Amino acid sequence: MSATATRAAVFTGVGQPLEIQELVLDDPKPGEVKVKIAASGVCHSDLSIQNGTLPLAPPIVLGHEGAGVVVDVGEGVTAFKPGDHVVTTWVGQCGTCYTCTHGEPFLCEATSLVQATNALLDGTPRFSLDGKPVGQMSACGTFTEYTVVPAIACVKVPDDIPLDRAALLGCGVLTGCGAAINTGGVQPGDTVAVIGCGGVGLNVIQGARIAGAAHIIAVDMVASKLELAKTFGATHTVNAGDGDPVEAVKALTSIGPMGPRGVDIAFEVVGATALLQQALSMARRGGRVVFVGVPRMDDMMTWSPFMELFAFDKKVSGSFYGHSNIHRDINRYVDLYREGKLLLDELVSRTISLDDVNGAFDALEKGEVARSVISYDG
Ligand SMILES: [Zn+2]
Ligand SMILES: [Zn+2]
Structure with a gap:
């Protein structure tokens, strides 16, 4: 694999509509996976960055509630292989830090800075425009066709779960x-x-x-x-x-x-x-x-x-993050969805394209119910 061009919805300044830009996405580094995003929910926290409630420095590829298919893995990644269906989460779990080993993996100290840096764990994002780095929200950045995320923030889900439903697990359901x-x-x-x-x-x-x-x-x-x-x-x-x-x-x-x-x-x-x-x-x-x-x-x-x-x-x-353990909880919710106990279909108000993301923000501000989901397949 080599660097990929990917269309993305980018936060460029408070109050500005997200700009659809064609970015360069670098290959995954050690411990990272490259995911072809199939769907991404539009969450209130995305809007909160765009409208300045969460003060973060642009440019940032927004989106933190995604699911897709692994297309490449960096050195040392053994838990995933190309073709795996995954949910990307905005709180990775290293499994070995103080909080991960004290029953609070949602506060993982190895990944706790990414909400402020909007970069991956080495402090840099994989997106760039004209050679300048473009951040990725909470080490995710799912308002785009392809992204690179930490392997410890991904959870494999069964192939038969629709990815536009699985995406919702990554933020709204876990939280x-x-x-x-x-x-x-x-x-x-x-x-x-x-x-x-x-x-x-x-x-x-x-x-x-x-x-x-x-x-x-x-x-x-x-x-x-x-x-x-x-x-x-x-x-x-x-x-x-x-x-x-x-x-x-x-x-x-x-x-x-x-x-x-x-x-x-x-x-x-x-x-x-x-x-x-x-x-x-x-x-x-x-x-x-x-x-x-x-x-x-x-x-x-x-x-x-x-x-x-x-x-x-x-x-x-x-x-924070519904005090979730992503590895325990995501597949528990998959099972509950299969049994008809967890409603996901009913959460989706509408399915949109990446180009309609600003309309989804407007709907969210007006108090539209539930979720708009960006689909990259149709
Ligand atoms: Zn969210
Ligand atoms: Zn940890």
């Missing part, structure tokens, strides 16, 4: 279902609230359903999203535009000595401080609060640690 199953530790019979019913929120809902939650209260401002939430497993819906969502959610929970108890676990999946506060207020005494959404870097919150942590003993947690 959302993982928040419910791994971080929240939803137990059979639990009552949970999920604030925000976009692509990730729907996955929190179906993760809670799969884990056996008895009551799943979906909260959003958009009626169509609440309707879709029911498909994914919501047993109750609260339109936050109709009044105080905290009171409305609590009214759906069991009664304790001080009135409605609140939920066992509250998930915030938007990343807005007002909603993080609501999630905190919805949780019962002793309950858990899981922050899934990505706030702005300069957002701050004020709340009473005496009340929430001491008196009410709430457990507040982040949920």
Whole structure:
């Protein structure tokens, strides 16, 4: 193999539409694989780079939720061979660092810098334009026909799983279902609230359903999203535009000595401080609060640690990458999809071409439900 030309959607500046450019893609170096991307989901985090919420220096090939076929492997790669179907993830797992060996592979120290550098593990990207390097989002860069990624960030999936569905596993499903199953530790019979019913929120809902939650209260401002939430497993819906969502959610929970108890676990999946506060207020005494959404870097919150942590003993947690173990979880979700328990087809709002990526961003900003998926095959 030799360097490849590849069309890519490139972030060139805050607020600028992504530019479709023809880039040069270098061969994989040791420990890397070259993947012909079949499909890539368009996630809110891609938009967050384009609109400046996540401040990162251009140029960057966006896209971090992809699946495709291995076409070449670098020196020393034995886990993959050309022809393998893979999901590319944005958190590789080296398997040997401090966090990988302490049960927190989603915080792998070998790959933790890539979200800031937008390069591969040696600090350089494989894309370039006119000899100048072009970054690749979180060591992925899947808004392109071909990419090169770390082998430790890829997971092999069976050939019969459609790649335009498998792609969704790489971010939305791992982040959302993982928040419910791994971080929240939803137990059979639990009552949970999920604030925000976009692509990730729907996955929190179906993760809670799969884990056996008895009551799943979906909260959003958009009626169509609440309707879709029911498909994914919501047993109750609260339109936050109709009044105080905290009171409305609590009214759906069991009664304790001080009135409605609140939920066992509250998930915030938007990343807005007002909603993080609501999630905190919805949780019962002793309950858990899981922050899934990505706030702005300069957002701050004020709340009473005496009340929430001491008196009410709430457990507040982040949920980086749904606390996922990519090697355990991706193929678990493949099995659940095959059994009809994990919904992937229903997540896809529409299938688009690479050239339509800016339209997908517009739809996301307007609150379009679920996912646009870029397909490179049609
Ligand atoms: Zn994402
Ligand atoms: Zn590691």
